[in-house]
Amino acid sequence: MGLEGFEVEVQQVGKPGLETEEMTLNMGPQHPSTHGVLRFVIKADGEVMREAIPDVGYLHRSIEKISEKVGYHGFMPYTDRVDYVAAMFCNQGWGMVCEKLGGIEVPKRGEYCRVIAAELNRISSHLIAVGCMILDIGAMTPFFHAFREREKINDLLEELCGARLTYNYMRIGGVAWDLPPNYAEKVLAFLDQFEPLLDEYNDLITYNKIYVERLANVAVVPAEVAINYNLVGPNLRGSGVQYDVRRDEPYSVYPELEFDIPVGKGEVGTVGDCFDRYIVRMREMKESARILRQCMKQIPDGPVIAKVPRKFKPPAGDAYVRVESARGDMGWYVVSDGSEFPYRTKIRTGSFSAMSIIDWMSRGLMIADLVAVISSLDVIAPEVDR
């Protein structure tokens, strides 16, 4: 593939008489620490980077085009693959946009089931984000602890919908399976042992001086820059912007639930550095646990799915829906032409915008910091490329 399309002009740097060249490095599609197949062309002056040009597209699977072939119902399993780490949100987004197009209302219990599944998935997605970030910084143990907890969530979701990663739990109009018997006890038992483990995590790694020094004041993203570059989710909240789709454009049953929005405050460095993005994710896990406890108490009885015809033919038009996924505001846009296949689907993901800010952030950082930056932005390759 080489470097076609990238104007790579190697510059002379340094004082006259001591000129050296910039080094062009390829942090290629196969690399132990890029989260998925991402490629960066790095121009570095020794250890300090001058530019980090991202190259995306290695995981493009034309999912949006496939929706035009499989129809509204059949597209639901494909949405799992858009972001397989936080698949419930993608399911929810697709379900919501089809319901908006077709004017279908989801029963209350169905919405609660959706929120329960989504928040469990949020915890497990954040565990991956946090665990992989710590692994990239060099500590191995917290990664395993995070994945051990994620296995427990996987077991819970396996009982709920039968699969551990690509859930296909939700359908247009609600969810496919009701909560199994004794599910509330199991979820609450999990949460009871999970929350002290978050404190243990904090003791082990969060406030560890070496870890803090790696992340504090690194890649500071001020609030206006974050908004200009279209960052969403924990990345945006880490820069101090109080914006959460669940609070600002509420959907589903979030208006009935009480939860806080953790925001980066620059505890150990500046507002908007890598540590803030990390700590926002840690705190969001606690908030998700809180939401889950409320849902388990408040969930009403009733049907979990509305009646939707097998050949779902929404009226012609378009709809846009936002979901607060683990990676931020995920936008789902569908144009319908009245037939049972969508005319055009467009998915707007937070990771794609996060890729664009990496170049801005990495000017002047070191190569070791680039790894911390990518993992603090929680960039997931399938979401970038779809």
Added chain:
Amino acid sequence: MNRNGYLRNIKDTCFTVLDGMAVTLSYLVRRPTTIQYPDRMAVRVQDTLPFRYRGILEVDLEICTGCLACERACPIDCIVIDAEKDKQTREMVLTRFDIDMAKCMYCGLCSEPCPTGAIHHTPEFEGADYSLESLVRRFVKEPVKAYKLKKGGEDDPEILEFLDRGMRYVEEFASPEAAPPAPKAAPKGPAA
């Protein structure tokens, strides 16, 4: 860096490093969570999986009605069914029912509309094999008659066994009216 920051750095480093090391040491005396699959396990993993687990697909041809709902529902077109109406007996005959497990994405969309639960997911997940062709599961050996749901309930005990399991699988799926599940011995008809 002022003197306070210097000494505080040292103090922070020492305390946080030692605290981290205390956590790691505490894990040394905890039970590891590894499950030593597949040989050092008390129970087969397949027997511990929930009933809803979406493993490899299985078709019970004894209760397949030949409605082709699964073929239509599959988004990947990995189910191929040949069913013709026999001219003399006016009954559906199934001559081919192939599921290509290499294409299947285990989404469960096929088992949802099945009226009897003939096509269902099993807890089996160990499907690895050496050739791609062996992953196509061909369920019809010789042409077989499609099943017709009996009005008064099924009386043949063999078929009843399949039907019970199939209906139990299908009733796990949510239905819009949240009707209580139909009694097992006499299925009234296809679930909504």
Added chain:
Amino acid sequence: MQGFLDSLIAQGYFPGIPRNLVYAGGMLVFTVIVVVVFVFLVAGVTTFVERRVWARMQSRIGPNRVGPQGMLQWLADAIKLFLKEDLVPAQADARLFRLAPYIVVLGFLTAFIVIPFGSRLIIADLNVGIVFITAVTSLVVVGILMAGWSSNNKWSLIGGIRAAAQIVSYEIPTGLSIMPIVLLTGTLSMQGIISQQGWAPHTWFVFNNPFTFAAFFIFFTSALAEGNRTPFDLPEADTELVAGFVTEYTGVRYLMFFLAEWGNLYIIGAVVTTLFLGGWQIPPVTSGPVLRAVLEFLTFFVKSYFWVLVAMWIRATLPRVRVDQLMSVCWKYLVPFAFANILGTAVWVVLWPAGNVIVQYLMVLAGLALAWYFFRRVAFHLRRARVRERGELYLSPLA
């Protein structure tokens, strides 16, 4: 070693052979025994122990299939590496590429000449023992730079340069932390340093005065950095640089680099034990020479291996520091404190030339108090995770 050979000659072995030749031959044989039997075995088993210890800290079981409890895993890994294809990258500088692992191995194997395994179990008790080790382990830098440069791979180059900067910088605190001990003993020879300590903890140099206590921690930290161990394992940072300077190495050459790393770890443990923890000193329980030698060897081995385990424990816990932070830790924190330790020890030696027993006992108590606080913290973590209630307490190291 010489004394042992002298006693053998006196008993009538080696008739007619010139004395120097006996010394040379004896040392050679002993070196071979130490290197082949001890070093390779210990380095190999350390890989296995490391994986099991890490695994338990990460709440999983390590390798437990190859051999009873997985104890032959290291052998299987070594055999596998032997059977791998020996690649030299196309554009690489082949001669340097092939030479680099040998220089690294040379750098660490030579240090075993002066490691004192017992009162008479040392290959050569050089009178510059400790400085010899410091000097010889710096050869590793040359090897790593060669490996990084000749691989014709920018990532390896970065790894090699980082390693060179790191090892060379951390030579300074290491050397400076040895100075307090030299001030106390007046000798550089390893057996000399050990013979001035005793078997009881309060006679060990680590508890001699507060300055050597601090020097102990500085020495251990800088020695970890010398050995490219986390938190200072930037040269081989596997999430940043694929594998750093060993990216292009396969098979036996890779094995040699990693042998060097784990062997180096043992040298760190051995030197720490010699300098600070009383080496092979045992209480005078027996006088039979063979039994004494065995007990001394075991004492030394247990003490030095303990520090290998501590290094593994640190690696499992801590993240990696960045290159500039590494440099600032070395030059801004470790070096000034090492200098302060030298000054402090010098003042101490002037004030109390024969040592101050009360302070020694106090230091032992201080050490015990630190350990007590540490284990209380461990118990707190176990209590908070409610390990005993849930029946998750599992003390056995078996799989």
